Amino acid sequence: xxxxxxxxxxxxxxxxxxxxxxxxxxxxxxxxxxxxxxxxxxxxxxxxxxxxxxxxxxxxxxxxxxxxxxxxxxxxxxxxxxxxxxxxxxxxxxxxxxxxxxxxxxxxxxxxxxxxxxxxxxxxxxxxxxxxxxxxxxxxxxxxxxxxxxxxxxxxxxxxxxxxxxxxxxxxxxxxxxxxxxxxxxxxxxxxxxxxxxxxxxxxxxxxxxxxxxxxxxxxxxxxxxxxxxxxxxxxxxxxxxxxxxxxxxxxxxxxxxxxxxxxxxxxxxxxxxxxxxxxxxxxxxxxxxxxxxxxxxxxxxxxxxxxxxxxxxxxxxxxxxxxxxxxxxxxxxxxxxxxxxxxxxxxxxxxxxxxxxxxxxxxxxxxxxxxxxxxxxxxxxxxxxxxxxxxxxxxxxxxxxxxxxxxxxxxxxxxxxxxxxxxxxxxxxxxxxxxxxxxxxxxxxxxxxxxxxxxxxxxxxxxxxxxxxxxxxxxxxxxxxxxxxxxx
Amino acid sequence: xxxxxxxxxxxxxxxxxxxxxxxxxxxxxxxxxxxxxxxxxxxxxxxxxxxxxxxxxxxxxxxxxxxxxxxxxxxxxxxxxxxxxxxxxxxxxxxxxxxxxxxxxxxxxxxxxxxxxxxxxxxxxxxxxxxxxxxxxxxxxxxxxxxxxxxxxxxxxxxxxxxxxxxxxxxxxxxxxxxxxxxxxxxxxxxxxxxxxxxxxxxxxxxxxxxxxxxxxxxx
Numbered sequence: 001x002x003x004x005x006x007x008x009x010x011x012x013x014x015x016x017x018x019x020x021x022x023x024x025x026x027x028x029x030x031x032x033x034x035x036x037x038x039x040x041x042x043x044x045x046x047x048x049x050x051x052x053x054x055x056x057x058x059x060x061x062x063x064x065x066x067x068x069x070x071x072x073x074x075x076x077x078x079x080x081x082x083x084x085x086x087x088x089x090x091x092x093x094x095x096x097x098x099x100x101x102x103x104x105x106x107x108x109x110x111x112x113x114x115x116x117x118x119x120x121x122x123x124x125x126x127x128x129x130x131x132x133x134x135x136x137x138x139x140x141x142x143x144x145x146x147x148x149x150x151x152x153x154x155x156x157x158x159x160x161x162x163x164x165x166x167x168x169x170x171x172x173x174x175x176x177x178x179x180x181x182x183x184x185x186x187x188x189x190x191x192x193x194x195x196x197x198x199x200x201x202x203x204x205x206x207x208x209x210x211x212x213x214x215x216x217x218x219x220x221x222x223x224x225x226x227x228x229x230x231x232x233x234x235x236x237x238x239x240x241x242x243x244x245x246x247x248x249x250x251x252x253x254x255x256x257x258x259x260x261x262x263x264x265x266x267x268x269x270x271x272x273x274x275x276x277x278x279x280x281x282x283x284x285x286x287x288x289x290x291x292x293x294x295x296x297x298x299x300x301x302x303x304x305x306x307x308x309x310x311x312x313x314x315x316x317x318x319x320x321x322x323x324x325x326x327x328x329x330x331x332x333x334x335x336x337x338x339x340x341x342x343x344x345x346x347x348x349x350x351x352x353x354x355x356x357x358x359x360x361x362x363x364x365x366x367x368x369x370x371x372x373x374x375x376x377x378x379x380x381x382x383x384x385x386x387x388x389x390x391x392x393x394x395x396x397x398x399x400x401x402x403x404x405x406x407x408x409x410x411x412x413x414x415x416x417x418x419x420x421x422x423x424x425x426x427x428x429x430x431x432x433x434x435x436x437x438x439x440x441x442x443x444x445x446x447x448x449x450x451x452x453x454x455x456x457x458x459x460x461x462x463x464x465x466x467x468x469x470x471x472x473x474x475x476x477x478x479x480x481x482x483x484x485x486x487x488x489x
Numbered sequence: 490x491x492x493x494x495x496x497x498x499x500x501x502x503x504x505x506x507x508x509x510x511x512x513x514x515x516x517x518x519x520x521x522x523x524x525x526x527x528x529x530x531x532x533x534x535x536x537x538x539x540x541x542x543x544x545x546x547x548x549x550x551x552x553x554x555x556x557x558x559x560x561x562x563x564x565x566x567x568x569x570x571x572x573x574x575x576x577x578x579x580x581x582x583x584x585x586x587x588x589x590x591x592x593x594x595x596x597x598x599x600x601x602x603x604x605x606x607x608x609x610x611x612x613x614x615x616x617x618x619x620x621x622x623x624x625x626x627x628x629x630x631x632x633x634x635x636x637x638x639x640x641x642x643x644x645x646x647x648x649x650x651x652x653x654x655x656x657x658x659x660x661x662x663x664x665x666x667x668x669x670x671x672x673x674x675x676x677x678x679x680x681x682x683x684x685x686x687x688x689x690x691x692x693x694x695x696x697x698x699x700x701x702x703x704x705x706x707x708x709x
Contacts, residue, residue, distance in 0.1 A: 002593035006579075013581035013623075344577045347541065348594045348643075349566025484541035487577055488532055488651065 003354045007361035025370035028323035032462050033378025035315035036455055042309040046302050055270035055295030060262035061089040062290040090288045091259035100280045107268040110157045111260040113250035116145030121203035122194040125238045145207040148242045151250020171198035171220030178246045185220035189240035208255040270298035327470035335477045343486030356475045363467040490679045491515040495547035508702045520673040521681040522693030529699045531683040532651050539571045539649045540564040566595055570640030572650035576632040578624045584635040585620040588642050595643040609638045630661035637668050648680045654689055666692045
């Protein structure tokens with residue numbers, strides 16, 4: 001153990017050289033630390049994101065099959081213009097929705113029922129462009145109600161509310177506790193125009209047969225950031241005319257029971273998507289209904305994190321290799337400078353392995369100091385690097401997801417209004433996860449760049465491997481040393 | 490104790506042999522002096538006796554066993570102590586630590602090595618305060634004395650010294666010679682000195698003169 005003492009005596013005697021080595025090693029370790037922090041943070045973020053974003057699977061009518069059915073029911077010889085083919089979109093059974101929701105891996109689910117109604121005790125917001133410029137001069141309120149009703153199970157899981165496109169400004173959002181109630185959440189412009197506030201009641205009339213009147217209680221007011229002129233198409237009502245109710249009330253207004261237009265199931269883990277789809281398809285009639293999986297948020301984030309992980313890995317390995325080479329060169333020079341000392345030790349009968357051991361111990365002692373310094377510096381460097389890298393990966397992810405975003409505004413149940421369905425609103429689209437916004441929401445600050453004992457252990461292992469390799473490379477010189485030539489020659 | 494048997498040595502080629510078939514015998518309790526002109530090969534013989542080099546032909550035997558068989562590192566570690574002209578002390582240590590390091594490397598079995606080393610250093614005129622100073626702060630004579638104490642403390646039965654007084658003044662030279670005589674006569678070590686100084690050679694029990702590529706024992 002004598003060489004431990006010698007190592008300590010040497011590094012404490014040669015303070016300047018020791019300091020220089022500490023600086024070099026600290027710089028190397030800071031870069032490795034930064035790389036390790038980013039890599040570990042990227043892995044952790046992907047794992048955490050799995051839980052946070054999950055994957056969504058939308059159950060809705062199979063539009064392709066519905067169109068095929070419509071075409072096959074039309075006689076090929078028919079030339080009559082009076083018998084236009086009609087597209088019949090089947091509604092999803094609520095019982096099936098509940099069965100699917102009971103499958104393992106489902107974090108939560110939501111249902112959507114879209115219908116329309118006419119304002120009775122209030123005035124709907126009318127948009128001149130919509131009423132004047134509609135197709136074939138149609139006024140939107142003539143073919144369907146002037147209020148768009150969106151029946152849901154839970155407003156909080158709607159993407160428009162999750163990504164803050166819509167915000168609850170007063171009162172509360174609807175939850176599963178509002179099922180079988182007449183509670184409603186209205187838009188702030190509609191509330192302002194009719195001088196409504198939380199707790200007030202409004203009356204609407206169904207557009208279906210019987211035109212039954214309903215009294216609804218306002219429990220919340222939301223602010224829609226979507227402007228009427230920018231996003232509305234022909235036949236679309238002003239977004240401020242959208243009312244959120246429980247799906248049970250929407251069903252009553254629509255004149256159906258135990259049915260929904262679509263359902264969205266959020267999986268707790270995106271990797272369970274395939275197994276879930278397999279199990280869910282056994283429950284539904286796949287000829288009538290389709291299951292559309294959307295794990296694009298997870299995939300987009302995973303991709304960006306993988307890019308970052310790969311970048312961090314490259315940093316770690318590049319710095320490790322460069323560090324080994326740099327340290328090896330320094331140690332080789334150091335060995336040359338210390339040939340005399342080594343010759344003395346060899347002349348005393350010291351084993352070459354112990355001389356190499358002394359070098360290793362010296363470097364290890366300096367490594368401990370460098371580790372402490374790198375622990376402090378690495379966090380700052382990691383933060384700076386990750387900001388730089390995250391800004392580039394987020395930009396690319398946003399671009400990617402914007403071009404490949406599934407569902408979008410034309411999701412199941414959205415778009416045109418066949419079979420008397422209200423046009424304009426987009427329940428399917430609303431319930432699609434906001435990939436773009438999610439990707440944006442993962443910022444550098446979201447990466448957990450805190451140093452933990454495992455990171456320090458990894459850094460220590462890297463540091464030790466580097467010095468071990470460097471000493472090993474330099475020890476070729478020691479093995480060749482001949483004490484006679486050094487001390488006498 | 491230590492025997493050079495049919496030892497031949499050359500550097501570049503056999504034609505330029507330094508010496509051929511040298512046979513010498515060194516015994517415990519004697520102080521040997523190897524003398525000769527510069528470049529004759531005195532130090533080369535010493536390096537072979539010290540286990541720092543191997544003969545080109547022949548062998549060096551310690552107690553009848555070839556050094557090659559013992560292993561040069563093992564031989565240096567257990568059986569021989571070397572004193573160099575340039576002292577060859579470890580510069581980052583104190584005088585005391587130099588002695589203690591050598592004792593640790595050679596597995597000295599002294600019960601209290603620190604106390605023993607200080608006692609030996611004091612004996613050669615290095616007081617405890619000086620002993621704890623960095624060795625580079627000592628004078629040449631003091632450093633040589635530290636080097637001799639290092640050899641003394643290692644308990645090796647053979648001590649070889651290459652021009653140990655080469656850098657010293659007359660007073661220091663006399664003190665160092667006295668120390669070597671003590672090592673040989675009191676501690677019963679086999680002490681071999683290489684020197685070109687007649688005064689030093691004269692104080693040795695046996696002198697070998699290297700001349701015309703052969704060693705001749707000089708009768709005193």
